Amino acid sequence: AQTVTQSQPEMSVQEAETVTLSCTYDTSESDYYLFWYKQPPSRQMILVIRQEAYKQQNATENRFSVNFQKAAKSFSLKISDSQLGDAAMYFCAYRRGKNEKLTFGTGTRLTIIP
Amino acid sequence: DSGVTQTPKHLITATGQRVTLRCSPRSGDLSVYWYQQSLDQGLQFLIQYYNGEERAKGNILERFSAQQFPDLHSELNLSSLELGDSALYFCASSGNSRTGRTTQYFGPGTRLLVL
Numbered sequence: 001a002q003t004v005t006q007s008q009p010e011m012s013v014q015e016a017e018t019v020t021l022s023c024t025y026d027t028s029e030s031d032y033y034l035f036w037y038k039q040p041p042s043r044q045m046i047l048v049i050r051q052e053a054y055k056q057q058n059a060t061e062n063r064f065s066v067n068f069q070k071a072a073k074s075f076s077l078k079i080s081d082s083q084l085g086d087a088a089m090y091f092c093a094y095r096r097g098k099n100e101k102l103t104f105g106t107g108t109r110l111t112i113i114p
Numbered sequence: 115d116s117g118v119t120q121t122p123k124h125l126i127t128a129t130g131q132r133v134t135l136r137c138s139p140r141s142g143d144l145s146v147y148w149y150q151q152s153l154d155q156g157l158q159f160l161i162q163y164y165n166g167e168e169r170a171k172g173n174i175l176e177r178f179s180a181q182q183f184p185d186l187h188s189e190l191n192l193s194s195l196e197l198g199d200s201a202l203y204f205c206a207s208s209g210n211s212r213t214g215r216t217t218q219y220f221g222p223g224t225r226l227l228v229l
Contacts, residue, residue, distance in 0.1 A: 045220035098216040099145050099209045104157040
């Protein structure tokens, strides 16, 4: 079974600084998809960024980028120029196929210090 | 706004009761997924429907059931409720028939409190 591990329950960063959230996963598949979702205090699950395993290039969405290391099964999220609105729980998620379930990590609570 | 709607937003009920949670997927999405978020279990996949048929089952209790209707909306039925069923229940949709998009977008969730 696939597992997703987020080893940092809590992180904090100064506003405007850069922070990296870690995620590792375990799978025997060669083709899969990885995601970061954000859950602010409203509890809404918001997609931050996605990465297809067959793509070597790391995904980027504005201030959010990932470091995807397929051999190491690592998928970290970098948030640049942190803003107060980035404060949330961040969940790493794995998906085996195109229309299959998501397997989530336990989440990292990110606090932004003004 | 993800385009996925869920009703009701909040539900308070008593042990032993039965409730129905409703989800309308994004326009054109054929797949609906149900997830449960609780403090002790985290985010767990319950069940998936694709174009009206059950596609995959996760850690869904026998007291829980779901279905997807011809208009593609889905309902999650929870019966003989226990205190431990208190959680946030999410619906997500994907599998767009027009765009082929497979990313799951989540509804706002239904917060269930069993007293």
